[in-house]
Amino acid sequence: MAAKTTLTEIARHLDVNVGTVSRVLNDKAAQGRISDELAERVRRAARKLGYVPNASARATRTGHFNCAALLLSTIAGRSYLPHGLLDGLHDGLARHNLHLTIAKVPDSELNNPEYLPKFLRTLMADGLLINYTNNLPPHLVEAARHGRIPAVWINTIRPADCVYTDSRAAAVRATEHLINLGHRRIAYLDAGWIRDSNGELHYSVGDRLAGYRQAMNAAGMAPIELRYEIGKLSFNDEIQRARAWIRQHNRPTALLCYWHNALAGLVRAAWLEGLRLPRDLSIATFGGEAARGSALRVSTMVEPEYEVGRHATEVLLRKMAKPRSKQPPRVLGFAWHDQGTCVPPNG
Amino acid sequence: MAAKTTLTEIARHLDVNVGTVSRVLNDKAAQGRISDELAERVRRAARKLGYVPNASARATRTGHFNCAALLLSTIAGRSYLPHGLLDGLHDGLARHNLHLTIAKVPDSELNNPEYLPKFLRTLMADGLLINYTNNLPPHLVEAARHGRIPAVWINTIRPADCVYTDSRAAAVRATEHLINLGHRRIAYLDAGWIRDSNGELHYSVGDRLAGYRQAMNAAGMAPIELRYEIGKLSFNDEIQRARAWIRQHNRPTALLCYWHNALAGLVRAAWLEGLRLPRDLSIATFGGEAARGSALRVSTMVEPEYEVGRHATEVLLRKMAKPRSKQPPRVLGFAWHDQGTCVPPNG
DNA sequence: ATGAAAGCGCTAACAA
């Protein structure tokens, strides 16, 4: 392994002082201006010798790591990290020369209530991004809170230091859209299977339902609610439930769905029942940015994952600058992505 | 900000030496056994004072970072990181107390041929995981190669130090499955839109097609190939292409598809053409682990993302142990996930 | 305009 070039080596090589080399390479020429000639020689030598600064040494000296850590939620043992969110976080951090470190509870530790991810056992990050969509073990939440390291909560409603999306407003919008198309029997397909480790539901479950009800009531229409815990049903059972529901209820002409992956069974059922989509049934749903290109092209209220990520980094940077401050919550709106599955009833 | 506790503070607190504290807390009691009593006092103090070791200081001293960096491919400006892969990597690394740092080229730098992710500009990782599915800018590949840091290539075929899946064998298997069900007119839907920055196709594009052809030829059947660059078509155009193709070719009774998200248009077209699935058209596809739960439930050759991740970390650890060694490639098989969309023709 | 030197928190070789 070719030894890594250090500042000292460059200094020796040029027969100047380490401090000088450091100042040049960090553009700290501010104090005690360094001659352009020397500066140039230093830069040249650094390039020639392939100098790469050592992040750890710098961190030990300066006291900060230039690193943000992302604590991931899990779904059935798998981490939850939509691509847009990763990109938003990454880009936002990169802009400030922070790198992103990722941690979740490894599968092997899922049942171990003692386990802490490395960055909670070790000083290595200046800030914490907590992705609290669901299923974050409570003891982790506790540890993060006690870690005294500036933290921002993604996807959860708190009095401060959080970024989340306005599910309720979006549900109102989507429902009104269907109403404006002329629908009167509009159903809502719930999918309350996103519970955290305390068995509690994610806020979006309640908020979307509330938004739907609000819009229906405002228009003087009766809510029609279909609800099953998708995770607990086989796909066939899911289909059977959906079929029964389609027959039973004097079929609605439109449907709003909590999350787009809950639609598979319903769409299959509609198919089997001989419905023509969207003519016989308009469908709108909530979904992630991936829903845009996904196989089941349904008109979607798209969660602005990238923007959530960007905002989260901004809030985090402010927290890092003023650790004791409370940053106001950032509430983001959804984007409507029309994919042609919402049309007037019978047409 | 409450000052972080350091080893020195603990030492002062107990009026013992730093070295002693360090040894206790690192179980380095091997040399010069420390009395159980002192050891216990040290541990207690550490807990009481909330001691958390400083990763950077440790790294500067020991010379290694206990960190692996993941270099991401991008798709249309979005990073490509299937969840299974992330989890496999993360779990594999966690087992050895390595943490995972992530980098891609930020959106703002996509057109900047000079840009290097932070961990290529800075010493901060002991090993590199290169996710080379596609679209990794060539200058990055070059930089990674020259970085002299042990690297493992994910999802690409190289003579050594790589982990990839056997697309060809899987295509043979899938095709034979359809043949064994009694199909004779089996089509292959290509989707050669995964090109890297050199305009070259990912190996899987060629390999899957080759596997399909091989199985068809071996059975004395004529390959039927449908090909369009999905990324370049609107969804409507995609549907039109698929409809025309369905009518034109004395319709095949079965279809194998390169990747499951390429099926949206075809399924919609089949629908519009009045086909009943799977009776009139059996469908099999390749896909990621997410395809299992995705909205379009199609029988899938599932890419073992988690296993790829696990193997990649293993190979990387060996490389790190012996940086000059060449680790043999790991070739992994796909898993067949039957979702009922492959049935005998006309039944 | 540049050098000298201290010290960040930690580990490990050497002493006692």
Added chain:
DNA sequence: TTGTTAGCGCTTTCAT
């Protein structure tokens, strides 16, 4: 069994 000490690579204050 514990203490002492050097030093990892870097930044920064203070001299010059």
